Amino acid sequence: MEKRVFFKGWMLPAILVAPQLIISFIFFFYPSGQAIWNSLFLPDPFGLKTEFVGLDNFRFLLSDPYYLASFKTTIIFSTAVSVSSMAIGLYLAALADRLIKGAGVYQTLLIWPYAIAPAIAGVLWLFMFNGNIGLASYYLKALGYEWNHTLKGDQAMFLVILASSWGRISYNFLFFLAGLQAIPKSIIEAAAIDGASFWKRFGTIVIPLLSPITFFLLVVNIVYAFFDTFGVIHTITSGGPEQSTTILVYKVFSDGFVSQDLGSSAAQSVILLVLVGILTVIQFKYIERKVHY
Amino acid sequence: MKQLKALICSIALFAMFAGTAAQAKTEIQWWHAFGGRLGELLNEQVEKFNASQDKYTVVHTRKGNYSETLNAGIAAFRAGQHPNILMVFEVGTASLMAAKGAYVPMYELMKDAGQRFNPNGFVSAVSGYYTTTDGKMLSMPYNSSTPVLWVNKDLMKKAGLDPEMDLSTWKKVGNALDAAKAKGIDMPFCTCWHSWVHLENFSAYHNIPFATKSNGFAGLDTELAFNSPVHIKHIQTLGKWAQEGKFKYMGRRNEAGKNFRAGECMLMTESSAGYAGIKKQAKFEFGIRHLPYYGATQAPQNTIIGGSSLWALSGKSKEENKGTAAFLAFLSRTDIQAKWHQDTGYLGVTTAAAKKTKSSGFYKANPGTDLAGIQMMRNKVTQNSKGLRLGSFDQIRGIIDEEMEGVYSGKKTAQVALDSAVKRGNVLLRRFERANK
Numbered sequence: 103m104e105k106r107v108f109f110k111g112w113m114l115p116a117i118l119v120a121p122q123l124i125i126s127f128i129f130f131f132y133p134s135g136q137a138i139w140n141s142l143f144l145p146d147p148f149g150l151k152t153e154f155v156g157l158d159n160f161r162f163l164l165s166d167p168y169y170l171a172s173f174k175t176t177i178i179f180s181t182a183v184s185v186s187s188m189a190i191g192l193y194l195a196a197l198a199d200r201l202i203k204g205a206g207v208y209q210t211l212l213i214w215p216y217a218i219a220p221a222i223a224g225v226l227w228l229f230m231f232n233g234n235i236g237l238a239s240y241y242l243k244a245l246g247y248e249w250n251h252t253l254k255g256d257q258a259m260f261l262v263i264l265a266s267s268w269g270r271i272s273y274n275f276l277f278f279l280a281g282l283q284a285i286p287k288s289i290i291e292a293a294a295i296d297g298a299s300f301w302k303r304f305g306t307i308v309i310p311l312l313s314p315i316t317f318f319l320l321v322v323n324i325v326y327a328f329f330d331t332f333g334v335i336h337t338i339t340s341g342g343p344e345q346s347t348t349i350l351v352y353k354v355f356s357d358g359f360v361s362q363d364l365g366s367s368a369a370q371s372v373i374l375l376v377l378v379g380i381l382t383v384i385q386f387k388y389i390e391r392k393v394h395y
Numbered sequence: 396m397k398q399l400k401a402l403i404c405s406i407a408l409f410a411m412f413a414g415t416a417a418q419a420k421t422e423i424q425w426w427h428a429f430g431g432r433l434g435e436l437l438n439e440q441v442e443k444f445n446a447s448q449d450k451y452t453v454v455h456t457r458k459g460n461y462s463e464t465l466n467a468g469i470a471a472f473r474a475g476q477h478p479n480i481l482m483v484f485e486v487g488t489a490s491l492m493a494a495k496g497a498y499v500p501m502y503e504l505m506k507d508a509g510q511r512f513n514p515n516g517f518v519s520a521v522s523g524y525y526t527t528t529d530g531k532m533l534s535m536p537y538n539s540s541t542p543v544l545w546v547n548k549d550l551m552k553k554a555g556l557d558p559e560m561d562l563s564t565w566k567k568v569g570n571a572l573d574a575a576k577a578k579g580i581d582m583p584f585c586t587c588w589h590s591w592v593h594l595e596n597f598s599a600y601h602n603i604p605f606a607t608k609s610n611g612f613a614g615l616d617t618e619l620a621f622n623s624p625v626h627i628k629h630i631q632t633l634g635k636w637a638q639e640g641k642f643k644y645m646g647r648r649n650e651a652g653k654n655f656r657a658g659e660c661m662l663m664t665e666s667s668a669g670y671a672g673i674k675k676q677a678k679f680e681f682g683i684r685h686l687p688y689y690g691a692t693q694a695p696q697n698t699i700i701g702g703s704s705l706w707a708l709s710g711k712s713k714e715e716n717k718g719t720a721a722f723l724a725f726l727s728r729t730d731i732q733a734k735w736h737q738d739t740g741y742l743g744v745t746t747a748a749a750k751k752t753k754s755s756g757f758y759k760a761n762p763g764t765d766l767a768g769i770q771m772m773r774n775k776v777t778q779n780s781k782g783l784r785l786g787s788f789d790q791i792r793g794i795i796d797e798e799m800e801g802v803y804s805g806k807k808t809a810q811v812a813l814d815s816a817v818k819r820g821n822v823l824l825r826r827f828e829r830a831n832k
Contacts, residue, residue: 144826144829144830145830146493146494146830146831147469147490147494148469148472148473148494148496148497149472149473150494150495150496150497153829153830162822162826166822168819233645234645234650234653234654234657250643250644252644252645252646252647252650253644253800253803253804254804255804342647342796342797342800343797343800343804344797344798344800344801345797356793357790359466360462360466360789360790360793361787361789361790361793362466362469362490362787363787363790363826
């Protein structure tokens with residue numbers, strides 16, 4: 103039986119939900135409304151004059167091959183960041199969970215990179231792979247591999263994925279570790295007594311029991327890859343070379359704030375808004391069904 | 396508790412009065428993009444001005460790189476919080492010119508303030524960039540440079556070349572690079588500011604249009620034209636050098652400067668303003684040469700500038716505008732200009748400053764520092780060599796950089812890349828035209 107609580111009158115519930123509503127309005131509905139409104143105009147940068155252009159901004163965008171390419175870039179980038187950081191996070195968590203001595207030290211060290219802001223992480227990796235002074239690029243060159251991420255798109259992509267995943271591994275590690283520790287030892291021991299190997303136990307008991315956390319991390323990581331990796335991309339590649347690391351969010355920024363094309367930038371925000379909405383619906387409708395709570 | 400409150404109140408009151416007392420001097424805000432050594436020299440100028448009179452105080456703030464400064468200025472203008480003076484790099488000139496009402500034109504500012512101001516005192520190749528087609532100067536040239544060829548003489552010797560050899564044409568440069576590569580020099584050639592040096596200046600230097608309508612000077616309905624056979628030949632050559640390992644791409648801006656200063660790169664095309672850094676850091680003998688050209692065409696025309704000018708933004712009181720005018724007039728003084736020119740490698744933007752520098756014997760003591768000035772002024776300026784006035788040009792430069800990266804990495808031919816850059820750039824020009832008609 104579901105329990106339901108009823109309040110008399112509407113004042114108290116209204117007051118209780120008001121803070122949430124106000125915050126949503128100020129930080130979500132108002133800016134989104136502004137973005138939708140602005141996407142219908144073509145203003146000059148200084149805001150001296152503006153012209154209503156209807157859906158021209160969208161037409162302009164969708165006929166730009168680089169905008170369409172940016173979708174592909176975003177998919178590759180966010181998939182790679184989410185999958186690699188989750189896989190490595192899970193692997194490390196599984197190892198750390200089995201530690202008997204010094205577990206605390208390992209766990210602390212593994213969580214550390216999460217404390218580093220994306221922009222700083224970007225600069226760190228940039229230093230290592232810098233064509234002039236980078237240690238990593240120096241050794242790669244010694245091995246006969248020419249590293250130049252300012253010119254080679256795939257290398258640039260690899261580098262931003264690496265830098266974005268790095269801090270994220272810690273975050274995923276933390277959640278996976280908590281999830282692993284929440285699995286009752288008795289179940290695993292029972293399976294062990296029945297003769298199931300480590301990998302058998304991992305595949306048939308641990309992974310299904312981790313699925314709520316995996317699902318949560320999947321959503322959070324994709325949101326992270328979509329929006330929070332701006333600092334990494336800005337510091338390492340600024341979206342180049344040839345826009346090969348320009349994900350959708352970065353394009354909103356570079357068209358709006360670097361190129362001062364606010365109409366196009368607003369239109370991109372609107373498209374992004376719709377896209378994230380669709381993505382969330384898909385995730386909760388189809389993937390969540392497969393999750394065992 | 397009460398006492399504490401009283402104390403806070405009195406401090407606040409005192410601060411208010413102190414504030415009004417300090418404001419007896421009119422404050423002039425200047426937003427700029429200079430850090431490091433250039434920032435120090437700029438600060439020196441401001442302090443000198445503030446000490447020279449007691450009516451105005453100029454306060455300068457660094458807002459990031461050129462693009463960031465322009466964007467900060469535009470955002471502040473929208474919010475009504477803009478400075479009196481905004482530094483705008485040459486690429487943003489057309490955007491400001493089109494924004495009538497956002498600035499006070501220089502000639503008007505000076506006239507209203509009763510400042511003695513002679514626009515003809517400026518080097519025309521510089522002031523032309525910031526002057527309307529009917530001869531009205533809109534902003535004050537501040538720092539201007541032009542690309543030259545920097546030579547690492549030690550590496551030339553290592554390559555078995557005469558460090559004083561003729562490098563006036565790209566063909567001769569190509570021969571030198573071949574020799575360097577054969578001797579195992581890792582980075583025979585590198586360049587900064589790809590579009591600025593190899594397309595914009597290249598066009599002016601060869602007296603061919605970068606864009607129609609006098610490179611945009613004659614109207615917003617201009618179209619890009621840098622996909623001519625001469626342009627394609629040059630970019631294809633760079634692409635070939637990149638493939639053969641003679642030219643190394645280090646980045647879109649002045650990243651390659653690091654490699655040159657570290658003594659890794661033998662020949663580099665970079666702004667004449669690279670001088671300050673190279674002189675300070677280079678542990679080798681370096682030389683400055685004119686930008687090379689293609690010998691097949693006639694002798695080179697002139698190169699064009701890069702750098703910034705200062706715009707007086709509108710919406711300020713008459714008193715503040717007077718201060719702005721006084722400060723800008725101060726900056727164009729011969730002694731200030733001459734010092735700036737000699738310290739930085741930027742051009743002396745007034746003819747008097749160039750003359751003063753020459754008579755002081757600076758060019759003799761620092762050979763090559765006069766080349767930039769000569770190169771800019773060697774011929775009567777044509778409609779192809781006056782400069783560029785294209786809207787959304789920062790964005791178009793981004794497109795050009797992208798396409799050129801495609802050529803260097805061997806993914807595209809120069810023909811395909813430049814055609815595509817022209818096509819994509821024209822879309823932006825039409826959009827700019829529409830937003831500003």
